[in-house]
Structures are given as structure tokens and as C-alpha cells.
Amino acid sequence: MKEKTKLRWHEYLWAGLPLLLVLVGGAIGGLVGATATNYNLRLFRSTASRSVKYLLSGLILLMAPLIAFALSSLFLAFFGPRGGG
Numbered sequence: 001m002k003e004k005t006k007l008r009w010h011e012y013l014w015a016g017l018p019l020l021l022v023l024v025g026g027a028i029g030g031l032v033g034a035t036a037t038n039y040n041l042r043l044f045r046s047t048a049s050r051s052v053k054y055l056l057s058g059l060i061l062l063m064a065p066l067i068a069f070a071l072s073s074l075f076l077a078f079f080g081p082r083g084g085g
Contacts, residue, residue: 005045014057015040018064025068028075036064 007015018036021029040057048056 007041007044011044012041014054015044017061021064021068025065025072028072029068032064032068032071036060 016037018033018040019030021033021036023029025032039060043057043060044053046053
């Protein structure tokens, strides 16, 4: 069985930042945040250089709220309140 690479505390902190989406995005934000955190943790355990890890993780961190917003908008478009009277 392959042993997982041990990460430092600041790598866990950085990788887990997308989880904050649950505070503003509810369930959809939590789902996107958890997925982004999972990708970040896998990235930090990879053999890429430290600068590449933080660059790619930063892109994930920037994209996560945009994806959560897009999914929330789609959800509201399909299941939100209908206009009219």
C-alpha cells in the first residue's frame, strides 16, 4: 500500500481555503469547496515543484467561487421561483 505524503500545516490551510465557500454558497458552495479542496490536497501531494503547486492551487482557488456561482445560477434558473403573478 502506498503511503500518503505528509503535508505541512500551511499546505493544509491553503488547500482548505475553498471550504469557506460553504459560508456564502450553502450546499452548492460546500460541494464545490470540498471538490476544490480534494484537488488541492492531491496537487500538494504530487511531485510537482512548490511554485507549480501554489500556482495551480491558486487557480483552483480563483475558479471555485466562479463555478459555485455558475452552478447556483443554473439551479435557480431551473428550480427558483417563477415570475408572473
